[in-house]
Amino acid sequence: HGKYTLMARSRRFGVTRQPVELTGDIASKLEMPPVQPLLLVNASNEPGLSQYYARILAGSVSGYDTHEVSVHGAMDNIDGVYPYETVVWFTGKAANALSDNAQKALTEYLAGGGRLLLSGQDISTGLANSAFFKNTLHATLVSASVAPKTALQGIGGDPIGHGLVPFSLQEGNGANNQVTPDALGAADAKASPILRWQTTIFNRYAALRIQDG
Numbered sequence: 056h057g058k059y060t061l062m063a064r065s066r067r068f069g070v071t072r073q074p075v076e077l078t079g080d081i082a083s084k085l086e087m088p089p090v091q092p093l094l095l096v097n098a099s100n101e102p103g104l105s106q107y108y109a110r111i112l113a114g115s116v117s118g119y120d121t122h123e124v125s126v127h128g129a130m131d132n133i134d135g136v137y138p139y140e141t142v143v144w145f146t147g148k149a150a151n152a153l154s155d156n157a158q159k160a161l162t163e164y165l166a167g168g169g170r171l172l173l174s175g176q177d178i179s180t181g182l183a184n185s186a187f188f189k190n191t192l193h194a195t196l197v198s199a200s201v202a203p204k205t206a207l208q209g210i211g212g213d214p215i216g217h218g219l220v221p222f223s224l225q226e227g228n229g230a231n232n233q234v235t236p237d238a239l240g241a242a243d244a245k246a247s248p249i250l251r252w253q254t255t256i257f258n259r260y261a262a263l264r265i266q267d268g
Contacts, residue, residue, distance in 0.1 A: 063087060066168075070134040093119040094139040098157075099147025099175070100125045107230055108143060124152075131156035136164045146175030148232055153178065158187035165191060165267070179237035193246035193267065197259050198238035206253040207261050215264055216249040239263055 056077050064070040068087035075083055093116050097105045102123050112119050120139070122130050131154050136142050142164065146152035152175065153161075165171055173192070182188040183196040204226065209219025224233040238252055238259035249262040 061085065064134070064137050066138060066140055067092065069138050090138045091118040091120045092116060092139065093141045093143065094136060095119055095121045096124065096130050096136075096142060096144040097121065097147075098124045098130070098152040099145060099149055100152075101147050102126065104145070104147050104230055104232075108145065112143075129154065129157070131160055133160045133163045136160060136169065137167065139169070141170045141172070143172045144174070146178050146181075147230075148176050148234075150177035150181040153182060153187075158182075158185060158191075162187060162191045176233045176236050179239055189242050191267075192263070193242045193265050194263055195240040195242045196237060197240045200235040201238050201252050201254070201259065201261075203234045203236060207250045208253050209250060210248050213247060213249055213264065216262075219250070221253060236261070 058076045061073045179196045180199045206221040208221045209216035246263045248260040252259045
């Protein structure tokens with residue numbers, strides 16, 4: 056007996072909560088609205104940057120939802136990301152765009168089978184000393200400032216990076232806002248490089264692929 060909140064959540068459906076009062080056996084009906092397969096989170100405080108992701112997503116997924124942090128507020132609760140099969144989260148030039156609560160939410164999301172693409176010029180600098188960076192993303196910070204016009208090269212044999220021809224983050228038809236990009240390293244065997252910076256130091260990577268579990 057007593058008053059409780061009944062909660063239900065599932066991939067591809069929103070999280071639903073309903074107050075219930077137990078006085079014996081009850082049956083309760085919960086309506087869970089469907090959501091798109093992918094969530095795009097713009098944590099850059101620059102709403103205009105979403106257009107660059109929209110160009111790609113429009114032709115590659117059946118549909119997606121967008122959360123603009125500067126408009127809709129922080130995305131720092133598991134309820135916000137859990138329903139989505141994939142979350143694309145980008146921070147632009149912001150170094151501290153992932154709060155402790157957001158890190159906890161994404162850790163729980165990934166542990167539950169979610170898929171995350173996390174991108175940002177200084178995202179690694181902002182997270183370098185966190186448990187989230189080392190234990191969830193399995194990454195290390197190698198350099199906080201790579202020359203912005205340094206070319207990127209796909210890693211041969213990697214299922215994502217193999218065959219990617221060298222390209223630059225600057226001087227193309229993108230946002231051209233990456234002026235001090237980070238270089239990554241793999242913290243353990245769960246992280247595999249996808250892209251490397253074409254520098255004389257071989258192990259400076261621009262992207263990692265994580266397979267955990």
